[in-house]
Amino acid sequence: MSFIENTLEDWENLVKKQLKTENIYEILSKDNLENIFVKPYYQNNKKTKILPKVEESTHLVAEYQDGLEEQAFAFLLNENIEALDEKALFVNNPDLAEHILTDKTNRYFSLIDVFSDDKMAEINDHLAGELLSKAFERQICVDISLHQNAGASIIQQLTFALSKSKELVEKFGAEILEKLVFRFAIGSNYFFEIAKLRAFKYLFNQFSKEFEKDLIPYMFAETSFRNKAKNDAENNLIRSTLELASAMIGGADAVFSNDYKIENKTELSKEISFKQQVVLAYESIINVFEDATSGSYFVEDITQQFAEKSWKLFLEIEENGGYLELLKAGEIQKMIFEQAVKEQSWVEEGKIKLIGVNLYPKLEKKNSVEELYNSNEIKAVRLSEMFE
Structure with missing residues (x-):
């Protein structure tokens, strides 16, 4: 049996005929806020090299509370x-640095920027x-979570992560890269967020080679506040579940779910937020894959675009003096x-839809x-604050 090999032109002609x-x-x-070109369909493209996680399986991190010792490893x-x-x-409080x-x-990691x-x-x-x-496995945190919650694009987030790393190398030497x-x-942009983490692996690996190293970044990923709302908090659960899935599939070494309630948080809401991770890991087993989307033509393509655009912006920042x-x-x-x-205007116009907020x-x-934003300050702003 023989198969006819169709070219991209064959597919395009078929679509033209149908439409x-x-x-x-x-x-x-x-359109998308990242100015990434998303094709309506894809043909086989060059497969990128699979980069593993640092951890064998993604850590499911819980905020400490009594009674979780037997259920949580991290x-x-x-x-x-x-x-x-x-x-x-994962040490999250700078006041603990001198005392812990x-x-x-135990294994210790710093989340202190x-x-x-x-x-x-x-x-x-x-x-x-x-x-x-300190005798931590990783002592220094490069925190880009604030930038995302303040409204930075994915390309900006990746660039700032590299730029902050460059500042640390200049201050402490290249050995610092192994301690980050x-x-x-x-x-909430499911596939883009998967590609974000994948792209950063390639970017950091390439960056480390400039210092004669071949490193994989240790990535701690948490759910965003940017798209969460006070009203109908249960909608936040759906959003954060998708975000956790993106993080695990994208190759994060540790994931953490912030409380899905913006107001009136309880011990129960904290526990439910953590157990989203447990359900995803144990029911879908997505926390053990090295690179689950490798070979997906769409994800491979946008990963490459994110990496190229971020590297270009990184070089521009360095040429202008650094971060x-x-x-x-x-x-x-x-x-x-x-x-x-710009993102807020898309929400206001309805181009970005938030259930229970603008829909x-x-x-x-x-x-x-x-009232919400200040061009002189990096501060976290939730998109729904315009309507609350």
């Missing part, structure tokens, strides 16, 4: 908790020195502001863009 138009891409293509610590054995512990005592049975706020625009040497003296945890917030220099000048803030305002029901606008 009765010559301009099929204008009809089938859809905890996020905002305070010092004693008598925990054989756990992966590492236990040989040593970059001072945008008004100072510098690396906190004292905090960094304190963290580097990258903290990402995961948004901290542009932060001092207010340029990073303006970049994020412009992207965030089913459609709430009235209560706050203006000027």
Whole structure:
């Protein structure tokens, strides 16, 4: 039996015939905030190299609460908790840096960012020195979650992660690259967020080769606040479940679900938020794959686009003085502001739909863009705040 091998031109001609138009891409293509070209269909393209996770399986991280010791292997610590054995512990509070005592049975990771706020625009040497003296597996966190929650594009997030890494290398030397945890917030664009994490693996690996290393980034991914709303909090559960799935499939080494309730949080809502991860991992087993979307022509293509555009922007930032220099000048803030305002306008116009906010029901606008955003500051803003 022989098969006819169809070319891309054959497929295009068939689609033109079905749609009765010559301009099929204008009809089938859809705009996106990232300016990524998404094709209506794909033919086999070059397969990218599979990059593994650092961890064998993704850690399901719970915010510590009594009674979860037997159910959770990994905890996020905002305070010092004693008598925990054989756990992966993610230290989230800079006040703990001086006081936490590492236990040989536990594994410790820092989620503490040593970059001072945008008004100072510098690396906190004292905090960094304190963290580097600790017997953590990973001592320094490069936190990009704030940028996502402030409205930065995926390309900007990837670029800033690389740019902050470059600043750390200049300060502490190339060995610092092996001590980093990258903290990402995961948004609602399911396949784009998968591609975001995949692209960062390639970018960081390429970046490390500039210093004669061949490293895979350690990625901690958490659910975003950007698309969450006060009204109908159960909708937030659906959004965060998709975000957790994106993170696991994209290859995060650890995932964490923020409380799905914006207001009136309870111990139960905290527990439910964590157990979303458990259901996904145990029912779908998606936390064990190295690269589940490898070979998907669509995901491979947008991964490549994200990587290329982010690398280009990274080089531009470096040519203009680097991340901290542009932060001092207010340029990073303006970049994020412009992207965030554009995203907010899409929500206001209904191009981005949020159930219970601008759709089913459609709430009235209560706050203006000027009230929500500041071009001189990187601050987290939820899209629904315009209507709350």
